[in-house]
Amino acid sequence: MAEQVTLPDPAMPDPPDFDGWTCPMPLRDHPNVVMGHGGGGQMSAELIEHLFVPAFANPVLGGLTDSAVFTLGDARLAFSTDSFVVQPLFFPGGSIGHLAVNGTVNDLAMSGAQAAYLSCGFILEEGVELSVVGRIAADLGGAAELAGVTIATGDTKVVDAGHGDGVYINTAGVGLVPAGVDIRPQRAAPGDVVLVSGQIGVHGIAIMSVREGISFGTEVVSDCAPLNGLVAAMLAVTNDLHVLRDPTRGGVATSLNEIAKAAGVGIELTESALPVPEAVANACSFLGLDPLYVANEGKLLAIVAREDGDAVLAGMRAHPLGADAAVIGECVAAHPGMVVTKTAFGATRVVDTPIGEQLPRIC
Amino acid sequence: MAEQVTLPDPAMPDPPDFDGWTCPMPLRDHPNVVMGHGGGGQMSAELIEHLFVPAFANPVLGGLTDSAVFTLGDARLAFSTDSFVVQPLFFPGGSIGHLAVNGTVNDLAMSGAQAAYLSCGFILEEGVELSVVGRIAADLGGAAELAGVTIATGDTKVVDAGHGDGVYINTAGVGLVPAGVDIRPQRAAPGDVVLVSGQIGVHGIAIMSVREGISFGTEVVSDCAPLNGLVAAMLAVTNDLHVLRDPTRGGVATSLNEIAKAAGVGIELTESALPVPEAVANACSFLGLDPLYVANEGKLLAIVAREDGDAVLAGMRAHPLGADAAVIGECVAAHPGMVVTKTAFGATRVVDTPIGEQLPRIC
Numbered sequence: 001m002a003e004q005v006t007l008p009d010p011a012m013p014d015p016p017d018f019d020g021w022t023c024p025m026p027l028r029d030h031p032n033v034v035m036g037h038g039g040g041g042q043m044s045a046e047l048i049e050h051l052f053v054p055a056f057a058n059p060v061l062g063g064l065t066d067s068a069v070f071t072l073g074d075a076r077l078a079f080s081t082d083s084f085v086v087q088p089l090f091f092p093g094g095s096i097g098h099l100a101v102n103g104t105v106n107d108l109a110m111s112g113a114q115a116a117y118l119s120c121g122f123i124l125e126e127g128v129e130l131s132v133v134g135r136i137a138a139d140l141g142g143a144a145e146l147a148g149v150t151i152a153t154g155d156t157k158v159v160d161a162g163h164g165d166g167v168y169i170n171t172a173g174v175g176l177v178p179a180g181v182d183i184r185p186q187r188a189a190p191g192d193v194v195l196v197s198g199q200i201g202v203h204g205i206a207i208m209s210v211r212e213g214i215s216f217g218t219e220v221v222s223d224c225a226p227l228n229g230l231v232a233a234m235l236a237v238t239n240d241l242h243v244l245r246d247p248t249r250g251g252v253a254t255s256l257n258e259i260a261k262a263a264g265v266g267i268e269l270t271e272s273a274l275p276v277p278e279a280v281a282n283a284c285s286f287l288g289l290d291p292l293y294v295a296n297e298g299k300l301l302a303i304v305a306r307e308d309g310d311a312v313l314a315g316m317r318a319h320p321l322g323a324d325a326a327v328i329g330e331c332v333a334a335h336p337g338m339v340v341t342k343t344a345f346g347a348t349r350v351v352d353t354p355i356g357e358q359l360p361r362i363c
Numbered sequence: 364m365a366e367q368v369t370l371p372d373p374a375m376p377d378p379p380d381f382d383g384w385t386c387p388m389p390l391r392d393h394p395n396v397v398m399g400h401g402g403g404g405q406m407s408a409e410l411i412e413h414l415f416v417p418a419f420a421n422p423v424l425g426g427l428t429d430s431a432v433f434t435l436g437d438a439r440l441a442f443s444t445d446s447f448v449v450q451p452l453f454f455p456g457g458s459i460g461h462l463a464v465n466g467t468v469n470d471l472a473m474s475g476a477q478a479a480y481l482s483c484g485f486i487l488e489e490g491v492e493l494s495v496v497g498r499i500a501a502d503l504g505g506a507a508e509l510a511g512v513t514i515a516t517g518d519t520k521v522v523d524a525g526h527g528d529g530v531y532i533n534t535a536g537v538g539l540v541p542a543g544v545d546i547r548p549q550r551a552a553p554g555d556v557v558l559v560s561g562q563i564g565v566h567g568i569a570i571m572s573v574r575e576g577i578s579f580g581t582e583v584v585s586d587c588a589p590l591n592g593l594v595a596a597m598l599a600v601t602n603d604l605h606v607l608r609d610p611t612r613g614g615v616a617t618s619l620n621e622i623a624k625a626a627g628v629g630i631e632l633t634e635s636a637l638p639v640p641e642a643v644a645n646a647c648s649f650l651g652l653d654p655l656y657v658a659n660e661g662k663l664l665a666i667v668a669r670e671d672g673d674a675v676l677a678g679m680r681a682h683p684l685g686a687d688a689a690v691i692g693e694c695v696a697a698h699p700g701m702v703v704t705k706t707a708f709g710a711t712r713v714v715d716t717p718i719g720e721q722l723p724r725i726c
Contacts, residue, residue, distance in 0.1 A: 033487045033496065038521030047519060051493070055500035056483070056507065056514040068515035072479055073438030073539050081482035081535055085520045116435055119444035119535045120419070123486070124396045130414070133396065137418035144419065151419040152431035155533075156410060157448045158401030158723065165526050170518075172444055172482045172535030176436050360521065 036356020038085075040249025043356050045258075066107040066245065069177055069184075076179070078113035080104055081172035087361050089136065089166055091210050093203075093222030096169055097139025099297060099363055102226045103248070104173040105147045109231040110244040110300070112183045113175035117152040118144065120171050124156060125164035136167055147226035149173065180239050185262035187242035190333040193309040194267060195302045197230060197316055198223070198324040200252055201280040204294035207362045208283070218279040225298030230321045234302065237315035243303035246296065248363055250354055253292040253339065255301055257353040261337045269329035269341040269351065292341075293354055295362045303331060399719020401448075403612025403658075406719050408621075429470040429608065432540055432547075439542070441476035443467055444535035450724050452499065452529055454573050456566075456585030459532055460502025462660060462726055465589045466611070467536040468510045472594040473607040473663065475546045476538035480515040481507065483534050487519060488527035499530055510589035512536065543602050548625035550605035553696040556672040557630060558665045560593060560679055561586070561687040563615055564643040567657035570725045571646070581642040588661030593684045597665065600678035606666035609659065611726055613717060616655040616702065618664055620716040624700045632692035632704040632714065655704075656717055658725045666694060 036043040067080035082103040089096045105115040120140065124133060144151050206222040209215060227246060234241060243263075247255040252274075260267045276284075276291045284291050298321065304312050309327060316322030329341075339351040399406040430443030445466040452459045468478040483503065487496060507514050569585040572578060590609060597604060606626075610618040615637075623630045639647075639654045647654050661684065667675050672690060679685030692704075702714040 031493055033489055033491045033493060033521055035489055035521050035523070037487065038519055044519060047496075048517070051497050052500055052517060052519075055497070055504040056517075057504065058513045058515070068480065068482075070480060070515065072440065072537065073436070075436030075438035075440075077435065077438075077537070079480055079482060079537060080516050081484045081533070082518045083484040083486050083520045083533060085486060085522050117431065117433060117442055119431075119442060121444045121446040121533045121535075123446050123448060123531055124400065126396055126398055128396045130394055130396060133410075134414050134418070137415055141418040141420065150421045152421070152433065153443050153535075154411070154415060154419075155445045156401055156407060156415075157446045158396055158398050159448050159528065159531075160398070160724075163526060163528050165522065168486055168522075168531070170444070170446060170484045170533035170535075172484075172516075172533075174435065174440070174442060174537055361523075 035360045039354070039357025039360055040254055041354035041356050066110045067113065069111050076177045078108045078111040078175050078177050079172070080107035081170065082107060083168065083170040084363055085165065085168050085361055086207065086363050087165055088210055089132065091222055092206050092219055094224040095136055095139045096167060097136040098143045098224050100169040100171045101140055101143035101147055101149065102224050102297060103363060104171040105149055105226045105228050106246045108173050108175045109228040110183070110246055111177055112181035112231060112235060112241065113177045114228055114232065115147060115149040115173045115175040117150050118171050118173045119153045120151050120169065121155040123164055123168040124158045125166050126158055126161040128166045132166065147228060178235065178239065181235065183241050183244050185243050185259040188259050188263035188265050188303045188331050189242065190265055190331050191306050192242055192303045192331040193306050193327050194329040194331065195304070195313060195316065196252065196275065196326055196328050197300045197322045199275045199277045200296055200299060201276060201284065201291035201294035203297040204359055204362050205280050205283045208359055217282055220279045220283065223296060223298035225321055227298065227300050227321065230300065230316065230319045233315050233319045234312055237311050238308050240308065241302060241304055245301045247299060247301055248295050248297060249357055251293040251295055252301065253351045254353050256339045259303065260339050264336045266332040266335040267329055267339040268332050269339065271341045271343045273326055273328045275324050275326050289358055292351060293358055297363065398723045402717070402720025402723055403617055404717040404719050429473045430476065432474050439540045441471045441474040441538050441540050442535070443470035444533060445470060446531065446533040447726055448528065448531050448724055449570065449726050450528055451573055452495065454585055455569050455582055457587040458499055458502045459530060460499040461506045461587050463532040463534045464503055464506035464510055464512065465587050465660060466726060467534040468512055468589045468591050469609045471536050471538045472591040473546070473609055474540055475544035475594060475598060475604065475607070476540045477591055477595065478510060478512040478536045478538040480513050481534050481536045483514050483517040483532065485519045486527055486531040487521045488529050489521055489524040491529045495529065510591060541598065541602065544598065546604050546607050548606050548622040551622050551626035551628050551666045551694050552605065553628055553694050554669050555605055555666045555694040556669050556690050557692040557694065558667070558676060558679065559615065559638065559689055559691050560663045560685045562638045562640045563659055563662060564639060564647065564654035564657035566660040567722055567725050568643050568646045571722055580645055583642045583646065586659060586661035588684055590661065590663050590684060593663065593679065593682045596678050596682045597675055600674050601671050603671065604665060604667055608664045610662060610664055611658050611660060612720055614656040614658055615664065616714045617716050619702045622666065623702050627699045629695040629698040630692055630702040631695050632702065634704045634706050636689055636691045638687050638689050652721055655714060656721055660726065
């Protein structure tokens with residue numbers, strides 16, 4: 001039968017037919033993917049809104065929250081995914097293994113859900129040391145134990161040397177959303193107060209310090225942590241939390257802009273109330289960055305009714321991961337969809353969504 | 364404050380402490396990841412068994428099935444994940460987008476679950492054309508619609524040009540397992556019959572033909588397809604299906620070896636009963652491959668009680684994706700954990716698990 005085989009075949013299969021396919025994106029003069037498309041800012045939003053949402057069109061995805069919430073059987077579930085491509089793989093305060101667990105645990109927590117089960121997909125680069133993979137797996141296992149979540153299913157692929165960057169990880173997670181809990185960006189309302197659970201900008205600066213070999217006086221250690229326990233403590237105060245969001249890529253500014261747009265409210269921040277640690281302030285001053293745009297991996301933003309503000313703040317401060325919690329602003333009826341900050345001198349400046357990301361690949 | 368900044372810092376953070384960490388793997392003389400670790404064969408199994416399972420230690424993961432099954436709230440769920448790194452991204456019969464949906468839909472179906480919701484994580488390479496991403500997204504959306512599953516949540520990361528291969532995709536999925544259904548490898552029992560839903564080896568040869576530019580007479584088109592409908596048709600015959608498995612990486616041989624080991628049974632195949640299409644036979648003969656080891660993306664293996672065999676076979680043949688279904692062997696009490704095939708001349712040969720994969724990156 002072998003005589004029927006011809007090698008090589010000059011007629012390769014037709015390339016996919018791109019005729020008639022026009023890119024639905026505001027192209028910004030580049031028809032190709034750039035780093036900014038993964039930065040969590042405007043370009044990421046455009047990719048999702050113009051390219052993915054129409055392709056996958058369905059009402060669940062349209063919500064654009066950190067996790068999808070739906071009912072399956074008799075269970076009300078949250079479901080979320082994140083891929084992790086951080087460089088370097090190990091950094092002060094953690095590794096890609098810790099991030100991969102906490103990132104998805106936190107996305108679920110932002111719906112009020114307790115993460116129950118995680119999936120874990122590895123893409124390994126040919127040639128990476130098994131000891132590195134083993135260390136990362138141990139970090140994943142340890143982080144899962146700390147967060148109280150079970151890694152239930154996994155997958156491993158290997159790509160050729162030179163592709164990949166040692167290890168990429170995807171995790172997805174499912175968890176139960178407690179009855180009576182309805183946490184989503186659309187619920188922010190004028191009069192609500194805006195809280196943050198602690199000091200901002202730490203993770204991004206920690207990554208930058210190792211990647212660029214820059215020291216900022218004190219070593220900055222990533223804040224990577226699972227927030228499900230803190231959220232449980234907040235839900236014990238009131239299950240009427242309006243909005244939760246973990247300000248990762250794009251930082252506090254991007255998360256609050258997304259909320260303001262989704263809810264059609266304005267958000268007014270008090271600059272002096274923002275908890276920025278000195279080392280982060282130093283680093284940002286040196287690098288020309290704004291801490292509002294720097295990534296966090298163990299912080300959350302909460303928006304609650306004004307009358308619940310004090311009690312929720314007290315509940316957060318009673319938890320180790322909320323000890324530095326603060327009220328940083330409020331939702332207003334003015335300038336819907338826009339975030340502003342009031343400076344100590346009474347001036348107001350607009351806090352816009354960044355186009356891309358100040359520092360890519362921080363998670 | 365900027366005067367506190369020192370650049371560069373000679374004291375980079377300590378590298379992770381690998382002292383005391385000894386690789387638990389049978390090393391086969393290489394302490395690094397090789398392509399075979401992603402091939403679905405013995406090396407993949409070793410990586411899972413010796414490195415991941417101890418790190419993630421929990422009873423759910425220990426099952427080593429295509430999907431995890433657990434109860435959350437009142438729902439009995441299946442949960443599964445797969446990453447897709449296929450090269451090329453587009454091939455005869457489909458694309459990475461079709462694979463990403465069908466791969467996870469099929470893993471869930473192998474527990475008897477109907478996939479309900481998928482997550483989708485993209486890792487894009489800087490510089491890849493947005494039209495390529497858009498075409499893949501459209502393929503994902505189309506495949507999801509065909510399979511009746513909702514893409515509920517997603518994530519996009521971008522890695523530097525030269526890393527990645529255009530597009531990697533991870534999908535995870537959740538679905539309900541119907542009451543009374545208990546499908547898992549451990550249920551294979553002596554006397555059970557082994558069925559396959561159609562012609563084998565097609566996907567792997569389709570990928571090889573484009574990657575190597577080889578033609579085998581007839582163009583071989585991938586069998587990539589969602590199997591949830593076929594499984595539903597089989598469950599309509601009896602919900603007492605013992606084992607289902609989609610023989611992807613490593614092919615029929617690897618899947619049956621895993622089942623034989625998990626259940627402690629022998630499996631005896633009848634070589635003449637294996638449905639191998641002529642083009643695949645030609646290609647394998649030319650390339651020195653065995654179709655039993657070549658990947659499939661739209662076929663399933665089923666193991667059922669002998670008395671159910673005829674009815675299940677009839678149910679499969681009545682479905683478009685099972686038209687070529689066949690009984691290919693049986694489970695026996697002899698040689699537990701081993702798969703053998705009987706040739707037309709009455710000889711018996713052992714069908715072992717491959718070490719790595721004949722052709723990597725087929726999914």
